[in-house]
Amino acid sequence: MSAQITLNARNLTRRLGRREVIRNVSLQLKRGEVLGLLGQNGAGKSTTMQLLSGVLIPHAGQIEICGIDLKLHAKQAKSCIGYLPENPPLYRDMHVDDYLIYAAKLHRVPRSRIKEALSIAKNRCGLQDAGRKLIGTLSKGYQQRVGIAQAIIHQPDIVILDEPTVGLDPSQLRDIRALIRELGNSYSVILSTHLLGEVENICDRVEIMQRGQLIYGDTSVRMQSLGHQAGFVVTLKSPPDVTALYDVPGVINVEALSPTRFKILHKIEANTAEALLTLSARQGWQAQQLTPLQGNIEDAFVHITQTDQTKNNKT
Amino acid sequence: MILTIANKEFRSLFAAPSTWFILGALQFIFAWFFFVRLDAFQQVQSQSSQIANAPGVTQSVASPLLGTVAFILMMLIPIFTMRLVAEERRNLTLVMLLAAPISCREIIAGKFLGMLLFLSLIIGTCLIMVSTLALGTALDFGLLITDALGLFLLTASYVALGLYFSTLTAQPIVAASSTLAALFGLWLIDMAGSSANVALKALSPTIHFQNFNTGLLLSTDFAYFVLFCTLFLLLAIRRLHNTRIYG
Numbered sequence: 001m002s003a004q005i006t007l008n009a010r011n012l013t014r015r016l017g018r019r020e021v022i023r024n025v026s027l028q029l030k031r032g033e034v035l036g037l038l039g040q041n042g043a044g045k046s047t048t049m050q051l052l053s054g055v056l057i058p059h060a061g062q063i064e065i066c067g068i069d070l071k072l073h074a075k076q077a078k079s080c081i082g083y084l085p086e087n088p089p090l091y092r093d094m095h096v097d098d099y100l101i102y103a104a105k106l107h108r109v110p111r112s113r114i115k116e117a118l119s120i121a122k123n124r125c126g127l128q129d130a131g132r133k134l135i136g137t138l139s140k141g142y143q144q145r146v147g148i149a150q151a152i153i154h155q156p157d158i159v160i161l162d163e164p165t166v167g168l169d170p171s172q173l174r175d176i177r178a179l180i181r182e183l184g185n186s187y188s189v190i191l192s193t194h195l196l197g198e199v200e201n202i203c204d205r206v207e208i209m210q211r212g213q214l215i216y217g218d219t220s221v222r223m224q225s226l227g228h229q230a231g232f233v234v235t236l237k238s239p240p241d242v243t244a245l246y247d248v249p250g251v252i253n254v255e256a257l258s259p260t261r262f263k264i265l266h267k268i269e270a271n272t273a274e275a276l277l278t279l280s281a282r283q284g285w286q287a288q289q290l291t292p293l294q295g296n297i298e299d300a301f302v303h304i305t306q307t308d309q310t311k312n313n314k315t
Numbered sequence: 316m317i318l319t320i321a322n323k324e325f326r327s328l329f330a331a332p333s334t335w336f337i338l339g340a341l342q343f344i345f346a347w348f349f350f351v352r353l354d355a356f357q358q359v360q361s362q363s364s365q366i367a368n369a370p371g372v373t374q375s376v377a378s379p380l381l382g383t384v385a386f387i388l389m390m391l392i393p394i395f396t397m398r399l400v401a402e403e404r405r406n407l408t409l410v411m412l413l414a415a416p417i418s419c420r421e422i423i424a425g426k427f428l429g430m431l432l433f434l435s436l437i438i439g440t441c442l443i444m445v446s447t448l449a450l451g452t453a454l455d456f457g458l459l460i461t462d463a464l465g466l467f468l469l470t471a472s473y474v475a476l477g478l479y480f481s482t483l484t485a486q487p488i489v490a491a492s493s494t495l496a497a498l499f500g501l502w503l504i505d506m507a508g509s510s511a512n513v514a515l516k517a518l519s520p521t522i523h524f525q526n527f528n529t530g531l532l533l534s535t536d537f538a539y540f541v542l543f544c545t546l547f548l549l550l551a552i553r554r555l556h557n558t559r560i561y562g
Binding site for chain 1: 316319320323327330331406407408409410411412413414415416417418559560562
Protein backbone atom coordinates (compact mmCIF):
# COMPACT_ATOMS: atom_id res chain seq x y z
CA MET A 1 0.00 0.00 0.00
CA SER A 2 1.40 3.35 -0.95
CA ALA A 3 1.44 6.02 1.74
CA GLN A 4 -1.10 8.79 1.63
CA ILE A 5 -0.09 11.86 -0.32
CA THR A 6 -0.39 14.84 1.98
CA LEU A 7 0.87 17.61 -0.24
CA ASN A 8 0.54 17.94 -3.93
CA ALA A 9 1.74 21.05 -5.70
CA ARG A 10 1.44 21.38 -9.42
CA ASN A 11 3.21 23.83 -11.73
CA LEU A 12 3.66 26.62 -9.23
CA THR A 13 4.77 29.89 -10.73
CA ARG A 14 5.40 33.15 -9.01
CA ARG A 15 6.52 36.37 -10.57
CA LEU A 16 8.29 39.35 -9.12
CA GLY A 17 7.53 42.08 -11.56
CA ARG A 18 8.16 40.42 -14.91
CA ARG A 19 10.79 38.05 -13.64
CA GLU A 20 9.67 34.56 -12.75
CA VAL A 21 11.20 33.68 -9.41
CA ILE A 22 9.48 30.32 -9.24
CA ARG A 23 8.94 28.44 -12.44
CA ASN A 24 6.78 25.34 -12.85
CA VAL A 25 7.58 23.81 -9.52
CA SER A 26 5.74 20.56 -8.82
CA LEU A 27 6.13 18.70 -5.56
CA GLN A 28 4.59 15.70 -3.90
CA LEU A 29 4.93 14.63 -0.34
CA LYS A 30 3.85 11.41 1.33
CA ARG A 31 2.92 10.90 4.93
CA GLY A 32 5.91 10.15 7.12
CA GLU A 33 8.41 11.49 4.65
CA VAL A 34 11.10 14.09 5.21
CA LEU A 35 11.79 16.07 2.08
CA GLY A 36 14.83 18.29 1.85
CA LEU A 37 14.71 21.29 -0.41
CA LEU A 38 18.25 22.12 -1.40
CA GLY A 39 19.64 25.01 -3.29
CA GLN A 40 22.05 27.86 -3.32
CA ASN A 41 21.14 31.23 -1.84
CA GLY A 42 18.45 32.92 -3.86
CA ALA A 43 17.36 29.73 -5.60
CA GLY A 44 13.75 30.26 -4.49
CA LYS A 45 13.54 27.84 -1.58
CA SER A 46 11.97 30.25 0.87
CA THR A 47 9.52 31.56 -1.70
CA THR A 48 8.46 28.01 -2.53
CA MET A 49 7.87 27.29 1.13
CA GLN A 50 5.87 30.46 1.54
CA LEU A 51 3.72 29.38 -1.37
CA LEU A 52 3.22 25.93 0.12
CA SER A 53 2.30 27.35 3.51
CA GLY A 54 -0.24 29.73 2.02
CA VAL A 55 1.54 32.91 3.07
CA LEU A 56 2.00 33.90 -0.56
CA ILE A 57 -0.35 33.14 -3.39
CA PRO A 58 1.11 31.54 -6.53
CA HIS A 59 0.46 33.38 -9.79
CA ALA A 60 -0.19 30.07 -11.47
CA GLY A 61 -0.47 26.49 -10.37
CA GLN A 62 -2.34 24.61 -7.73
CA ILE A 63 -1.63 23.32 -4.25
CA GLU A 64 -3.56 20.58 -2.54
CA ILE A 65 -3.09 19.90 1.15
CA CYS A 66 -4.49 16.50 2.15
CA GLY A 67 -6.75 16.74 -0.87
CA ILE A 68 -8.02 20.23 0.01
CA ASP A 69 -7.34 23.04 -2.44
CA LEU A 70 -5.29 25.72 -0.70
CA LYS A 71 -6.74 28.54 -2.72
CA LEU A 72 -10.42 27.62 -2.59
CA HIS A 73 -10.59 26.37 0.99
CA ALA A 74 -7.71 28.25 2.53
CA LYS A 75 -8.81 27.89 6.12
CA GLN A 76 -9.32 24.13 6.10
CA ALA A 77 -6.15 23.53 4.13
CA LYS A 78 -4.03 25.80 6.29
CA SER A 79 -5.08 24.13 9.50
CA CYS A 80 -3.26 21.03 8.21
CA ILE A 81 0.00 22.95 7.89
CA GLY A 82 2.56 24.00 10.44
CA TYR A 83 5.01 26.55 9.19
CA LEU A 84 8.27 27.82 10.62
CA PRO A 85 9.59 30.70 8.53
CA GLU A 86 13.25 31.49 8.11
CA ASN A 87 13.08 33.92 11.02
CA PRO A 88 10.90 32.39 13.71
CA PRO A 89 7.84 34.64 14.15
CA LEU A 90 8.26 35.26 17.85
CA TYR A 91 6.84 38.01 20.01
CA ARG A 92 9.80 38.81 22.19
CA ASP A 93 7.77 40.28 25.03
CA MET A 94 5.52 37.23 25.47
CA HIS A 95 5.98 34.25 27.74
CA VAL A 96 6.63 30.96 25.98
CA ASP A 97 3.40 29.43 27.30
CA ASP A 98 1.26 32.43 26.35
CA TYR A 99 2.81 32.50 22.93
CA LEU A 100 2.22 28.82 22.26
CA ILE A 101 -1.36 29.08 23.52
CA TYR A 102 -1.89 32.01 21.17
CA ALA A 103 -0.45 29.94 18.32
CA ALA A 104 -2.76 27.07 19.22
CA LYS A 105 -5.79 29.35 19.24
CA LEU A 106 -4.83 30.84 15.89
CA HIS A 107 -4.72 27.33 14.49
CA ARG A 108 -8.16 26.58 15.86
CA VAL A 109 -7.20 24.01 18.47
CA PRO A 110 -10.37 23.49 20.52
CA ARG A 111 -10.25 25.24 23.89
CA SER A 112 -10.51 21.99 25.82
CA ARG A 113 -7.50 20.50 24.08
CA ILE A 114 -5.15 23.48 24.30
CA LYS A 115 -3.57 22.42 27.57
CA GLU A 116 -2.82 18.97 26.27
CA ALA A 117 -1.48 20.30 22.96
CA LEU A 118 0.74 22.73 24.84
CA SER A 119 2.37 20.07 26.96
CA ILE A 120 2.86 17.71 24.00
CA ALA A 121 4.51 20.41 21.91
CA LYS A 122 6.71 21.51 24.80
CA ASN A 123 7.81 17.96 25.54
CA ARG A 124 8.62 17.34 21.93
CA CYS A 125 10.78 20.43 21.65
CA GLY A 126 12.40 20.14 25.06
CA LEU A 127 10.80 23.30 26.39
CA GLN A 128 9.40 21.90 29.64
CA ASP A 129 11.32 24.32 31.81
CA ALA A 130 11.01 27.36 29.58
CA GLY A 131 7.26 27.93 29.94
CA ARG A 132 7.38 31.01 32.15
CA LYS A 133 10.35 32.61 30.44
CA LEU A 134 10.13 35.61 28.19
CA ILE A 135 10.87 34.66 24.60
CA GLY A 136 13.23 37.61 24.20
CA THR A 137 15.48 36.29 26.95
CA LEU A 138 15.90 32.83 25.44
CA SER A 139 18.98 31.78 23.51
CA LYS A 140 18.83 31.43 19.76
CA GLY A 141 18.58 27.66 19.97
CA TYR A 142 15.66 27.82 22.37
CA GLN A 143 13.95 30.45 20.25
CA GLN A 144 14.25 28.10 17.33
CA ARG A 145 12.64 25.38 19.42
CA VAL A 146 9.80 27.70 20.34
CA GLY A 147 9.43 28.38 16.63
CA ILE A 148 9.18 24.67 15.91
CA ALA A 149 6.78 24.14 18.82
CA GLN A 150 4.61 26.87 17.36
CA ALA A 151 4.55 25.02 14.05
CA ILE A 152 3.54 21.64 15.48
CA ILE A 153 1.24 22.63 18.33
CA HIS A 154 -1.91 21.91 16.33
CA GLN A 155 -0.52 18.55 15.16
CA PRO A 156 -0.60 19.35 11.48
CA ASP A 157 -0.21 16.76 8.76
CA ILE A 158 2.53 18.74 7.09
CA VAL A 159 5.32 20.62 8.80
CA ILE A 160 7.20 23.14 6.71
CA LEU A 161 10.51 24.25 8.18
CA ASP A 162 12.52 26.94 6.48
CA GLU A 163 16.19 26.58 7.40
CA PRO A 164 15.46 25.32 10.90
CA THR A 165 19.10 24.85 11.89
CA VAL A 166 20.62 28.17 10.88
CA GLY A 167 22.72 29.80 13.58
CA LEU A 168 22.67 26.92 16.06
CA ASP A 169 25.67 25.54 17.89
CA PRO A 170 26.65 21.91 17.20
CA SER A 171 24.86 20.38 20.16
CA GLN A 172 21.68 22.34 19.49
CA LEU A 173 22.03 21.34 15.87
CA ARG A 174 22.06 17.69 16.86
CA ASP A 175 19.00 18.09 19.08
CA ILE A 176 17.01 19.90 16.44
CA ARG A 177 17.94 17.33 13.83
CA ALA A 178 16.85 14.52 16.10
CA LEU A 179 13.61 16.39 16.66
CA ILE A 180 13.01 16.82 12.95
CA ARG A 181 13.73 13.15 12.37
CA GLU A 182 11.21 12.32 15.07
CA LEU A 183 8.64 14.65 13.51
CA GLY A 184 9.20 12.83 10.25
CA ASN A 185 7.80 9.68 11.81
CA SER A 186 4.37 11.12 12.44
CA TYR A 187 4.08 14.05 10.04
CA SER A 188 5.28 14.89 6.59
CA VAL A 189 8.13 17.33 6.82
CA ILE A 190 9.56 19.68 4.23
CA LEU A 191 12.69 21.47 5.17
CA SER A 192 14.86 23.80 3.22
CA THR A 193 18.53 24.11 3.85
CA HIS A 194 21.80 24.86 2.24
CA LEU A 195 23.65 22.63 4.67
CA LEU A 196 24.27 19.46 2.78
CA GLY A 197 25.15 17.42 5.84
CA GLU A 198 21.66 17.99 7.11
CA VAL A 199 20.17 16.35 4.06
CA GLU A 200 22.42 13.35 4.48
CA ASN A 201 21.32 12.96 8.08
CA ILE A 202 17.62 13.54 8.11
CA CYS A 203 16.00 13.62 4.70
CA ASP A 204 14.42 10.70 2.92
CA ARG A 205 14.15 12.56 -0.31
CA VAL A 206 15.87 15.52 -1.88
CA GLU A 207 14.75 18.14 -4.35
CA ILE A 208 17.31 20.55 -5.66
CA MET A 209 16.29 24.02 -6.74
CA GLN A 210 18.14 26.34 -8.98
CA ARG A 211 16.93 29.66 -10.33
CA GLY A 212 13.38 28.97 -9.30
CA GLN A 213 13.15 25.53 -10.82
CA LEU A 214 13.43 22.04 -9.48
CA ILE A 215 16.30 20.46 -11.33
CA TYR A 216 16.72 17.19 -9.52
CA GLY A 217 14.66 15.01 -7.24
CA ASP A 218 15.48 11.63 -5.78
CA THR A 219 16.04 9.78 -2.54
CA SER A 220 18.96 11.17 -0.60
CA VAL A 221 20.76 7.81 -0.65
CA ARG A 222 20.65 7.65 -4.40
CA MET A 223 21.72 11.27 -4.66
CA GLN A 224 24.85 10.45 -2.69
CA SER A 225 25.81 7.79 -5.16
CA LEU A 226 25.51 10.28 -7.97
CA GLY A 227 28.70 11.61 -9.46
CA HIS A 228 30.88 9.23 -7.53
CA GLN A 229 31.97 5.64 -7.88
CA ALA A 230 30.73 2.90 -5.57
CA GLY A 231 33.50 1.23 -3.65
CA PHE A 232 35.09 0.39 -0.33
CA VAL A 233 38.39 0.21 1.48
CA VAL A 234 39.33 -3.22 2.78
CA THR A 235 42.17 -4.43 5.00
CA LEU A 236 43.51 -7.91 4.27
CA LYS A 237 46.07 -9.26 6.73
CA SER A 238 47.56 -11.69 4.25
CA PRO A 239 46.67 -10.21 0.90
CA PRO A 240 46.88 -12.04 -2.39
CA ASP A 241 48.37 -10.56 -5.52
CA VAL A 242 46.48 -7.46 -6.70
CA THR A 243 45.49 -9.20 -9.92
CA ALA A 244 43.61 -11.79 -7.85
CA LEU A 245 41.39 -9.01 -6.53
CA TYR A 246 40.40 -8.04 -10.05
CA ASP A 247 38.83 -11.47 -10.38
CA VAL A 248 36.23 -10.67 -7.74
CA PRO A 249 32.95 -10.08 -9.63
CA GLY A 250 32.16 -6.42 -10.38
CA VAL A 251 35.55 -4.93 -9.54
CA ILE A 252 36.59 -2.07 -11.78
CA ASN A 253 39.71 -0.77 -10.14
CA VAL A 254 41.98 -1.81 -7.28
CA GLU A 255 44.36 0.61 -5.64
CA ALA A 256 46.82 -0.52 -2.98
CA LEU A 257 46.85 2.14 -0.27
CA SER A 258 49.39 0.17 1.78
CA PRO A 259 50.62 -3.43 1.59
CA THR A 260 47.51 -4.56 3.46
CA ARG A 261 44.88 -1.91 2.57
CA PHE A 262 43.15 -1.75 -0.75
CA LYS A 263 40.74 0.70 -2.21
CA ILE A 264 38.37 -1.16 -4.48
CA LEU A 265 35.95 0.51 -6.88
CA HIS A 266 33.16 -1.62 -8.25
CA LYS A 267 30.02 -1.44 -10.32
CA ILE A 268 27.06 -0.03 -8.40
CA GLU A 269 24.77 -2.96 -9.03
CA ALA A 270 27.32 -5.67 -8.20
CA ASN A 271 27.50 -7.11 -4.71
CA THR A 272 31.27 -6.99 -4.63
CA ALA A 273 31.83 -6.59 -0.91
CA GLU A 274 30.05 -9.83 -0.08
CA ALA A 275 31.78 -11.71 -2.87
CA LEU A 276 35.15 -10.51 -1.66
CA LEU A 277 34.43 -11.53 1.91
CA THR A 278 33.39 -15.06 0.97
CA LEU A 279 36.41 -15.35 -1.27
CA SER A 280 38.65 -14.05 1.48
CA ALA A 281 37.27 -16.61 3.93
CA ARG A 282 37.85 -19.39 1.44
CA GLN A 283 41.37 -18.29 0.47
CA GLY A 284 42.52 -17.24 3.94
CA TRP A 285 43.18 -13.55 3.12
CA GLN A 286 42.10 -12.60 6.62
CA ALA A 287 39.79 -9.71 5.84
CA GLN A 288 39.65 -7.38 8.81
CA GLN A 289 38.00 -4.15 8.05
CA LEU A 290 35.71 -3.09 5.29
CA THR A 291 34.69 0.55 5.04
CA PRO A 292 32.36 1.59 2.24
CA LEU A 293 33.43 4.81 0.52
CA GLN A 294 31.01 7.47 1.81
CA GLY A 295 29.06 9.05 -0.97
CA ASN A 296 29.82 12.69 -0.65
CA ILE A 297 26.63 14.64 -0.98
CA GLU A 298 28.53 17.85 -1.55
CA ASP A 299 30.16 16.41 -4.64
CA ALA A 300 26.79 15.20 -5.79
CA PHE A 301 25.24 18.63 -5.26
CA VAL A 302 28.00 20.42 -7.13
CA HIS A 303 27.77 17.80 -9.86
CA ILE A 304 24.03 18.28 -10.26
CA THR A 305 23.95 22.07 -10.13
CA GLN A 306 26.87 22.40 -12.48
CA THR A 307 25.57 20.02 -15.08
CA ASP A 308 22.37 22.02 -15.02
CA GLN A 309 24.28 25.24 -15.47
CA THR A 310 26.27 23.94 -18.42
CA LYS A 311 23.07 22.59 -19.94
CA ASN A 312 21.55 26.05 -19.62
CA ASN A 313 24.60 27.71 -21.09
CA LYS A 314 24.46 25.46 -24.13
CA THR A 315 20.83 26.13 -24.90
CA MET B 316 -10.72 33.97 15.92
CA ILE B 317 -11.24 37.72 15.74
CA LEU B 318 -11.48 37.78 19.52
CA THR B 319 -8.24 35.81 19.87
CA ILE B 320 -6.36 38.47 17.95
CA ALA B 321 -8.20 41.29 19.70
CA ASN B 322 -7.34 39.77 23.05
CA LYS B 323 -3.70 39.42 22.07
CA GLU B 324 -3.51 43.06 20.95
CA PHE B 325 -5.21 44.25 24.08
CA ARG B 326 -2.90 42.29 26.36
CA SER B 327 0.28 43.13 24.52
CA LEU B 328 -0.48 46.83 25.02
CA PHE B 329 -0.47 46.33 28.75
CA ALA B 330 2.77 44.39 28.62
CA ALA B 331 4.62 47.58 27.69
CA PRO B 332 5.48 49.93 30.57
CA SER B 333 5.06 52.92 28.29
CA THR B 334 1.35 52.16 27.99
CA TRP B 335 0.89 52.46 31.73
CA PHE B 336 2.85 55.68 31.72
CA ILE B 337 0.71 57.17 28.98
CA LEU B 338 -2.47 56.04 30.72
CA GLY B 339 -1.33 57.64 33.94
CA ALA B 340 -0.33 60.88 32.25
CA LEU B 341 -3.63 60.98 30.40
CA GLN B 342 -5.63 60.58 33.58
CA PHE B 343 -3.69 63.45 35.07
CA ILE B 344 -4.35 65.68 32.08
CA PHE B 345 -8.04 64.80 32.01
CA ALA B 346 -8.36 65.41 35.73
CA TRP B 347 -6.63 68.75 35.34
CA PHE B 348 -8.97 69.89 32.58
CA PHE B 349 -11.92 68.59 34.53
CA PHE B 350 -10.84 70.54 37.57
CA VAL B 351 -10.25 73.76 35.63
CA ARG B 352 -13.63 73.48 33.90
CA LEU B 353 -15.39 72.75 37.15
CA ASP B 354 -13.69 75.69 38.81
CA ALA B 355 -14.70 78.01 35.99
CA PHE B 356 -18.26 76.74 36.18
CA GLN B 357 -18.47 77.39 39.87
CA GLN B 358 -17.28 80.93 39.45
CA VAL B 359 -19.96 81.83 36.94
CA GLN B 360 -22.63 79.73 38.61
CA SER B 361 -23.92 82.55 40.81
CA GLN B 362 -24.45 84.75 37.77
CA SER B 363 -25.81 82.08 35.48
CA SER B 364 -28.38 81.06 38.04
CA GLN B 365 -30.12 84.37 37.34
CA ILE B 366 -30.42 83.65 33.62
CA ALA B 367 -33.31 81.55 32.45
CA ASN B 368 -32.22 78.35 30.65
CA ALA B 369 -28.59 78.73 31.60
CA PRO B 370 -26.16 76.02 30.45
CA GLY B 371 -26.04 73.22 33.00
CA VAL B 372 -23.03 71.47 34.42
CA THR B 373 -23.06 68.75 31.76
CA GLN B 374 -22.99 71.30 29.00
CA SER B 375 -20.34 73.50 30.51
CA VAL B 376 -18.10 70.89 32.11
CA ALA B 377 -18.62 67.47 30.54
CA SER B 378 -18.97 68.51 26.87
CA PRO B 379 -15.85 70.70 26.76
CA LEU B 380 -13.92 68.04 28.62
CA LEU B 381 -14.88 65.36 26.12
CA GLY B 382 -14.04 67.80 23.33
CA THR B 383 -10.56 68.08 24.81
CA VAL B 384 -10.33 64.32 25.12
CA ALA B 385 -11.19 64.05 21.42
CA PHE B 386 -8.40 66.46 20.57
CA ILE B 387 -5.84 64.68 22.72
CA LEU B 388 -6.85 61.31 21.29
CA MET B 389 -6.27 62.68 17.81
CA MET B 390 -2.63 63.15 18.68
CA LEU B 391 -2.36 60.02 20.76
CA ILE B 392 -4.06 57.41 18.62
CA PRO B 393 -1.35 57.38 15.92
CA ILE B 394 1.14 56.38 18.60
CA PHE B 395 -0.98 53.41 19.60
CA THR B 396 -2.05 52.31 16.14
CA MET B 397 1.37 52.59 14.54
CA ARG B 398 2.48 49.25 15.92
CA LEU B 399 -0.59 47.25 14.92
CA VAL B 400 0.65 45.86 11.63
CA ALA B 401 3.86 47.74 10.93
CA GLU B 402 5.64 46.23 13.89
CA GLU B 403 4.50 42.73 12.98
CA ARG B 404 5.85 43.35 9.52
CA ARG B 405 9.14 44.63 10.87
CA ASN B 406 9.59 41.79 13.37
CA LEU B 407 8.53 39.26 10.72
CA THR B 408 5.76 37.97 12.94
CA LEU B 409 3.12 38.88 10.38
CA VAL B 410 3.97 35.63 8.62
CA MET B 411 2.54 33.71 11.54
CA LEU B 412 -0.82 35.38 11.06
CA LEU B 413 -0.69 34.95 7.30
CA ALA B 414 0.16 31.26 7.60
CA ALA B 415 -2.52 30.59 10.20
CA PRO B 416 -6.00 29.51 9.07
CA ILE B 417 -7.45 33.01 9.35
CA SER B 418 -8.44 35.47 6.68
CA CYS B 419 -7.04 38.97 6.31
CA ARG B 420 -10.50 40.21 7.25
CA GLU B 421 -10.29 38.52 10.62
CA ILE B 422 -6.78 39.79 11.26
CA ILE B 423 -7.76 43.40 10.60
CA ALA B 424 -11.04 43.10 12.51
CA GLY B 425 -9.22 41.57 15.47
CA LYS B 426 -6.62 44.28 15.59
CA PHE B 427 -9.25 46.99 15.18
CA LEU B 428 -11.39 45.62 18.00
CA GLY B 429 -8.46 45.08 20.34
CA MET B 430 -7.30 48.65 19.92
CA LEU B 431 -10.82 50.02 20.20
CA LEU B 432 -11.33 48.10 23.41
CA PHE B 433 -8.18 49.62 24.84
CA LEU B 434 -9.17 53.15 23.87
CA SER B 435 -12.67 52.59 25.24
CA LEU B 436 -10.97 52.14 28.58
CA ILE B 437 -9.54 55.64 28.32
CA ILE B 438 -12.91 57.05 27.31
CA GLY B 439 -14.57 54.99 30.03
CA THR B 440 -12.38 56.26 32.84
CA CYS B 441 -12.99 59.79 31.66
CA LEU B 442 -16.74 59.21 31.71
CA ILE B 443 -16.57 57.79 35.20
CA MET B 444 -14.74 60.92 36.27
CA VAL B 445 -17.48 63.09 34.79
CA SER B 446 -20.19 60.92 36.34
CA THR B 447 -18.87 61.70 39.82
CA LEU B 448 -20.59 65.07 39.33
CA ALA B 449 -23.85 63.19 39.76
CA LEU B 450 -23.00 62.91 43.44
CA GLY B 451 -23.55 66.62 43.92
CA THR B 452 -25.86 67.71 41.13
CA ALA B 453 -28.25 66.48 38.48
CA LEU B 454 -26.53 65.43 35.24
CA ASP B 455 -27.99 65.51 31.75
CA PHE B 456 -27.33 61.86 31.00
CA GLY B 457 -28.87 62.13 27.52
CA LEU B 458 -26.24 64.66 26.54
CA LEU B 459 -23.53 62.67 28.25
CA ILE B 460 -24.41 59.45 26.45
CA THR B 461 -24.63 61.16 23.06
CA ASP B 462 -21.31 62.75 23.79
CA ALA B 463 -19.74 59.45 24.73
CA LEU B 464 -21.17 57.77 21.65
CA GLY B 465 -19.72 60.51 19.46
CA LEU B 466 -16.34 60.21 21.10
CA PHE B 467 -16.40 56.46 20.67
CA LEU B 468 -17.26 56.72 16.96
CA LEU B 469 -14.61 59.36 16.46
CA THR B 470 -12.04 57.16 18.16
CA ALA B 471 -13.09 54.19 16.02
CA SER B 472 -12.55 56.16 12.83
CA TYR B 473 -9.17 57.41 13.99
CA VAL B 474 -8.19 53.83 14.78
CA ALA B 475 -9.38 52.63 11.38
CA LEU B 476 -7.31 55.31 9.69
CA GLY B 477 -4.26 54.56 11.85
CA LEU B 478 -4.62 50.85 11.21
CA TYR B 479 -4.67 51.43 7.48
CA PHE B 480 -1.52 53.54 7.61
CA SER B 481 0.08 50.86 9.76
CA THR B 482 -0.49 48.26 7.06
CA LEU B 483 1.30 50.42 4.51
CA THR B 484 4.76 50.31 6.00
CA ALA B 485 7.18 48.24 8.02
CA GLN B 486 8.28 51.24 10.07
CA PRO B 487 5.96 52.07 12.98
CA ILE B 488 7.29 55.63 13.13
CA VAL B 489 6.40 56.23 9.51
CA ALA B 490 2.93 54.87 10.21
CA ALA B 491 2.55 57.16 13.22
CA SER B 492 3.68 60.31 11.50
CA SER B 493 1.61 59.75 8.40
CA THR B 494 -1.47 58.98 10.49
CA LEU B 495 -0.89 62.12 12.51
CA ALA B 496 -0.46 64.13 9.34
CA ALA B 497 -3.70 62.74 7.90
CA LEU B 498 -5.65 63.38 11.10
CA PHE B 499 -4.23 66.89 11.33
CA GLY B 500 -5.19 67.50 7.73
CA LEU B 501 -8.75 66.41 8.44
CA TRP B 502 -8.83 68.64 11.50
CA LEU B 503 -7.50 71.61 9.52
CA ILE B 504 -10.38 71.23 7.07
CA ASP B 505 -12.64 71.79 10.04
CA MET B 506 -10.58 74.75 11.26
CA ALA B 507 -10.42 76.32 7.81
CA GLY B 508 -13.26 78.67 8.70
CA SER B 509 -16.63 79.32 7.23
CA SER B 510 -15.27 80.29 3.83
CA ALA B 511 -14.37 76.72 3.06
CA ASN B 512 -16.57 74.62 0.90
CA VAL B 513 -19.33 72.93 2.86
CA ALA B 514 -18.85 69.68 1.00
CA LEU B 515 -15.18 69.74 1.83
CA LYS B 516 -15.91 70.43 5.46
CA ALA B 517 -18.21 67.47 5.61
CA LEU B 518 -15.11 65.29 5.18
CA SER B 519 -13.74 66.22 8.55
CA PRO B 520 -14.56 63.86 11.43
CA THR B 521 -14.32 66.63 13.99
CA ILE B 522 -17.23 68.53 12.40
CA HIS B 523 -19.43 65.47 12.81
CA PHE B 524 -18.22 64.97 16.34
CA GLN B 525 -19.23 68.53 17.25
CA ASN B 526 -22.86 67.66 16.62
CA PHE B 527 -22.62 64.77 19.06
CA ASN B 528 -20.76 67.07 21.43
CA THR B 529 -23.68 69.46 21.60
CA GLY B 530 -26.10 66.62 22.11
CA LEU B 531 -27.34 66.47 18.54
CA LEU B 532 -27.75 62.89 17.36
CA LEU B 533 -27.95 62.99 13.56
CA SER B 534 -28.11 59.87 11.43
CA THR B 535 -25.89 61.55 8.83
CA ASP B 536 -23.10 61.92 11.38
CA PHE B 537 -23.61 58.37 12.48
CA ALA B 538 -23.49 57.17 8.88
CA TYR B 539 -20.39 59.27 8.24
CA PHE B 540 -18.43 57.56 11.01
CA VAL B 541 -19.57 54.10 10.00
CA LEU B 542 -18.59 54.76 6.39
CA PHE B 543 -15.26 56.26 7.43
CA CYS B 544 -14.40 53.18 9.48
CA THR B 545 -15.57 50.77 6.81
CA LEU B 546 -13.60 52.52 4.09
CA PHE B 547 -10.29 52.42 5.92
CA LEU B 548 -10.81 48.92 7.26
CA LEU B 549 -11.52 47.67 3.76
CA LEU B 550 -8.42 49.44 2.47
CA ALA B 551 -6.39 47.85 5.26
CA ILE B 552 -7.75 44.38 4.43
CA ARG B 553 -6.94 44.95 0.80
CA ARG B 554 -3.43 46.08 1.59
CA LEU B 555 -2.85 43.05 3.79
CA HIS B 556 -4.17 40.75 1.12
CA ASN B 557 -1.83 42.35 -1.39
CA THR B 558 1.04 41.26 0.81
CA ARG B 559 0.18 37.72 -0.19
CA ILE B 560 0.14 38.58 -3.86
CA TYR B 561 3.06 40.96 -4.23
CA GLY B 562 5.16 39.81 -1.30
